[in-house]
Amino acid sequence: MKSLRARVGDSIFARIAGDEGPARRERIHFSEGPRRYPPGSAIHQVHGDASMFVGGLRALLLQSLHPLAMAAVDQHSGFRGDPWGRLQRTSTFLAETTFGTIEDADRAVSIVRSVHEHISGTAPDGRAYAASDPHLLTWVHIAEIDSFLRAHDRYGATRLDASGRDAYVAETAHVARGLGAQDVPESVDELDELLASYRPELTSTPAARRAARFILVHPPVPLVMRAPYGLLSAAAVGLMPRWARLPLRLPYLPVTEATAVRASGTAVTKGIRWAISTA
Structure with a gap:
């Protein structure tokens, strides 16, 4: 059983961290020097939990609804050509x-900010965009932390109380500001208000629908991983707000999502947590 656990854990870790994952993990977790966040902090609890797999998929779906942010991803990120490379870079960051x-x-924030300064273009609707635009950076940030937090609320090993949820939002604000985002929320209430303020800008686009199909229907995963990936993606869709479903052509099945999807999401995140605890 221990051998099986190690093999599964190593396989998952290799997918999300790449060939250089073990060396990066050693450097990140064991290098000497002061840390910004102490052990046990809210951000450690959320970002160190298997629920991040669900939250990450939800974040990609939600972020795609902003046409300018989606245009930048569609035209520059190469997520379809190198999806695992993008995942590994994101997980390392x-x-x-x-x-x-x-x-x-x-240093990691500085590198990403420098990359953003060279990404710009024109969306299909004729509007110019730039990855360094503070307004777009703020959208990407809030869609991401809302997704991570909601996934942790549903599938996390240890749930955060109200003060812990506020602390998570506040702790993630530092990196967002470092990347160039502005008016970053520092509480759950502020996060909810800011998300609502972006609603008029969000819409369905062909690029967003293609991205959703790629993520949910044609994922670049080996056949042996299709079943657990399907459970993760169903759990991610189950956490999407109702208003975001139709633009991405996502189903809304409240009874199924409250029962079968939730149970399978809990099972697969527990399985990942069990496997990667030794990876």
Whole structure:
């Protein structure tokens, strides 16, 4: 059983962290130096939990509803050509900025901010966009932390109380500001208000619908991983707000989502948590 657990854990870790994952993990978690967030902090609890797999998928779906943010991803990220590479870069960034030394975390933010400065273009509707636009950066941030927090609320090993949920939002604000976001929320109430303020800008686009199909229907995962991935994606869809379903052509099945989807989401996140605890 221990051998099986190790093999499964190593396989999952290799997918999300890449070939250099073990070396990066050693550097991030064991390098000497002060950390921005102490052990046991809200951001450690959320970002270190298997519920992040569900939250990450929900974040991608929700973020795609902003046509300018989606245009930047569609035209520059190469997520369809190299989805695992993008996942590995994102997971490394989250690990560095959450668990790494302050020096390493700030360096990671500086690198991403520099990359953003060179990404710009024109969306299909004729509007110009830039990845360094504070308004778009704020949208990407709030869609992400709302997704991570809601996934943790539903599937996390240890749930946060109200003060812990506010603390999580406040702790994630530092990196968002470092990337160039402005008017970043520091409480759940502020997060909810800001999300609502973006609603008039969100819409269905062909690029968003293609991204949803890619993520949910044609995922780049080996056949052996299709079943657990399907459970994760169903759990992610089950956490999407009702107003976001129709633009992405996502189903709304409240009874099924409250029973079968929730049970299977709990089972698969527990399974991942069990496997990666030794990875």
